[in-house]
Amino acid sequence: MSEPLIELKGVCKTFGQNIVLDHADLTIYRGEALAIIGPSGTGKSTVLRIIAGLLAPDAGEVHVGGQLRKGLIEDAADPINISMVFQQAALFDSLTVEENVGFLLYQRSRLPRRQIRELVAQRLDMVGLSGISDRYPAELSGGMRKRVSFARAIMSNPHNPKDTPDMLLYDEPTAGLDPIASTVIENLVRHLNRQGGCQSYVMVTHQESTIRRTADRILFLHQGKVQWQGKVHELDSTDNPLIRQFLSGSVEGPIQVIG
Template sequence: MSKFTELYGACGKAAGCLCFSAQTVPQSQPVVEMRDLTMQWGPRPVLDRVNLTLHAGERLAVVGPSGAGKSTVLRLLAGLQLPTGGELRLFNQPQTYLRLDQTDPPDVRLVFQNPALLASLTVEENVGFLLRERTQLSRQEIRGRVHACLEAVGLYDVAHLYAGELSGGMQKRVSFARALIDDPQRGDQSMPLLLYDEPTAGLDPVACTRIEDLIVKTTTVAQGCSVVVSHVRSTIERSAERVLMLYDGRFQWEGSVDAFRSTDNPYVVQFRTGSLRGPMQPAEH
C-alpha cells in the first residue's frame, strides 16, 4: 500500500502522489535543532538565542502577536534566510547556505500565507510544475498525480481553471496540493519538514477543518514533522501537539496543546483572550 493510499484511501487514484522524499532520519535524531539561534535586524534581535528541538512525527505551532518574528522562524527553516548567530541544523546537517545554493537541500515544504499561484498557468500546471520540470513522467502520469492531490484537499473539476477563476479558499487549497507533490524518483522513504504560514487564514470553518485534518494526516503518515504559524485557535489546537509562544525575540512559553488551553502564563492568557492588558504590546514601527 502506498503512502498516498494509506493516507487518503480510495480517492488516491494515482498511487504515490505523496512520495515524500526527505532524508531518512532515525526517530531519536532531531529533524530541527536551533542552538542559541539569533536573527538580528537593526539594534534589536528578532530572535535572541533561542533553542528548539523537533523530532520526526511532531507537530508544532508557533504563536505570538503580529511582528513577533513567527514568519522569520519559517523563513530560516525554509532556507530563505540564514541566522546571524548560533546554529540551525536540519536532518543533522548544519545550514550554512541558503537553500538555492545547496547541492543536496533537505526536503522542506513551505505553504505560503498567500497561495502564490502562477496566474498564467492552470491549476493542473501549477500543482504539477515540479513534476514537469524535474521528472521524466508522462503527461498522463503527472495528470493522475495532480488530480489525486487535488482530490485530497477537496477540489474536483478545477484542474482546467486558472487561479483568477478560483475563490480565495480554493486557491489556498491548490497551494496545499502543490506542496504535496514530490519527485517519485527520489524514493518512498521520507521525513519531510512541512511548514505552514497561516494555512487557514481567510477560510471558512469547514475549509479550516479540512486543512487542519490534512496537516495532521500528512505529517503522521509521512513520518515527518510540521511547523504551523497561525492566529486561528482551532488551527493551533487541531493541527499541533506542541505550542511555542514567541515574543520579544524569545520563546516565552512552551507546552502541549492541553497545557496551552489551561496555563496561567500571562503571555498565553493574553493571546487566548485577546486582552489589551498583559506583557505583550503592539509592535513599534
C-alpha cells in the first residue's frame, strides 16, 4: 500500500444532540480512488469537510501528509493541496465561466489575464466544455455546471507547482442528474484521474453506478463509524448485512428507516 495522504484517528463530531462521527478511523492512500458510501445523514459530507479543513472535529486527530493538522485550513497551510467539488457546483452566478474557473488565479496570482484565459481554456477542454468561457452559470445545464466546477477544482498556477491538487474531494457530483448526465460525470472523474488532473480522490455518493464506475476501494459509513471496507468487486460477494441492505434498497435490515 502507498503512503497515507489522510488519516482520521478517533474523530468525533456532534451537531446539537446528533452524534455524526463517533471515534471514526479512516485512512486514504496516495493514488487511490476511494468512495465513501452509506445511508443519508451518516456523516459522509462531514468527513469530506473535515478532510478539507473546512470543519474541525470535536475530538480525535486529523493527519494530512503525515502531519497533525491543528485547527482549520485557514489557520495553517497543509503539506498537501486538497481541492473540493461541492454537490451544488457552488459557482458565482455574477461571474462568467472563465472568471469562475480562473477565480483563484485572478485573486492570488500575478499572471497576466491573457495567460489565465489560456489556462482556463485548457481546463475547460479537459472537461469537454470548449468555447463556453463567456457564458454565465444560469446559461448552463446542471451537468455543465458540475463540469465547470471540476475545471475550477483542477486549476493551478504553472509557476507554483504547490497549487496543483494532490487530492480531489467530490461531494455527490451526480446527485440530481439523469442517468446519461451521470455517466458523463462518472467518465470525467476517471478521465481527469488518468490525464493528470489529480491522482487521488475521494467520492461521496449514494448512486450505485457512480460507486462502480469511479471507485477502486469502498468505505461504508454508518452510526458514526466505518462499518465495512473493501474493493468494489467485493460488494457483490460480501455477506455484510449493511451492504446487502444498502445495495438492495430494502427497508428490512439493520439500517433503520427514518419515517
